[in-house]
Amino acid sequence: MSPEELEYLDMNCTEVDFKPGEAIIRQGQFSSHIAFMKSGLAKIHMQGPTGRDQVLKIVTPRTYIGLQTIISDKIHRYSATGLEPARVCFIDIRSFKELISRNPKFSYEIIIFLCQDEISYYERFVNLAQKQIGGRLADALLFFAHEVYHEDHYRLSLSRGDLAALIGVTRESVSRALKEIADSGVIGMKGKEIHILDKDRLIRISRTG
DNA sequence: GCATTAACCACAG
DNA sequence: CTGTGGTTAATGC
Numbered sequence: 024m025s026p027e028e029l030e031y032l033d034m035n036c037t038e039v040d041f042k043p044g045e046a047i048i049r050q051g052q053f054s055s056h057i058a059f060m061k062s063g064l065a066k067i068h069m070q071g072p073t074g075r076d077q078v079l080k081i082v083t084p085r086t087y088i089g090l091q092t093i094i095s096d097k098i099h100r101y102s103a104t105g106l107e108p109a110r111v112c113f114i115d116i117r118s119f120k121e122l123i124s125r126n127p128k129f130s131y132e133i134i135i136f137l138c139q140d141e142i143s144y145y146e147r148f149v150n151l152a153q154k155q156i157g158g159r160l161a162d163a164l165l166f167f168a169h170e171v172y173h174e175d176h177y178r179l180s181l182s183r184g185d186l187a188a189l190i191g192v193t194r195e196s197v198s199r200a201l202k203e204i205a206d207s208g209v210i211g212m213k214g215k216e217i218h219i220l221d222k223d224r225l226i227r228i229s230r231t232g
Numbered sequence: 233g234c235a236t237t238a239a240c241c242a243c244a245g
Numbered sequence: 246c247t248g249t250g251g252t253t254a255a256t257g258c
Contacts, residue, residue, distance in 0.1 A: 155237070183247060193239060198248055214247095233258105240253080245246105 035118035041065075041105040043180065048089055050102040056113040058088040063109025064171065064180060068188065069101040078189040080143070081106075083171055087136065092116055093123075106180045151191050156200045158232015159190040161225050164210065168219055175219040204228070 038061070041047055047058060047065055060082050067079045067088065079101060082088055088103045093116065123130050150162055163186060168175050179186070183201075187194040204210055209225050211218035219225055 194247080195240085195249085196238060199238090202248085236257085237255085238253100239255100241251085243249090245248085 031118075031122065032114065036112040036114045038110060038112050041109045041111060043105050043107055045105045047103040047105060047109070047111055048099050048101075050099055052099050054089060054092045054097065054099045056115050057090055057092050057119050058103070059112040059114065060084050060086055060088060061110040061112055063105060063111075064107040065103050065105050065109055065111075066181070066185060066189075067101055067103050076188050077191065078185060080140075080147075081166075081171065081189070087133075090133070090137065093120065106185070154229075154232045156190070156192050156196050156232070157204065157228050158230070159192070160186075160197065160200045160204065161229035161232055163190050164217060164219065165222075165225060165229060167217070175222065177217055179215045179217050 036059070041063070048054065050070055062084050065082045065088070067082060068076050069079055071077050082103065088111070089099065091100070123133065150159060154162070167177060167179060171177075181189070183197050184194045187197040190197070192200075201210075201212060204225075205212040207224075209219075209221045209228065211220055
């Protein structure tokens, strides 16, 4: 993006800080803005027909929240909630649309983002449908190491319940699966501290799980 | 049938 | 919020 466009974005953007557990956007709420994560971590989640909460994805810095708002400024179909202290930038839809139509480079970046996002949903969809708990949990643990913390040793900011909602199982199953995978020496774990000790085996679990 | 897997429930730290 | 144990239902040899 050119400096002018950045400036344009900045001028039309309102920065807000969120604490862990605070709602960034709420399912069912009127939507008039698109959000951009500047820093921190959040979850995108949705209330299912059973009333249970499902985590659709984890949002890392430099990604958008609520892009779908572009197609109609109606109601949010999902929620976003902070997991770690987060700084979020809200851009009103009009300004955002303006930028899209004015700037092909920007539009192209958005399309790239949407494409990558969709691919990752496809993969997650298949993984959730075909793997059992061990494999799904391994996927999640590897995801946090590779995509979020960029470390094999990290402090997970999600609760066991969040983790369960992410991989579509109950929190009890997460507890048991974590214990099992830790007892086998593949990971080290104390509370929310996760230490990947044997990545090869973890990857194998992810594939065969 | 028998084993495995995972949800559901209750209860304790 | 987290972990554990018992129970129960579904699925696959």
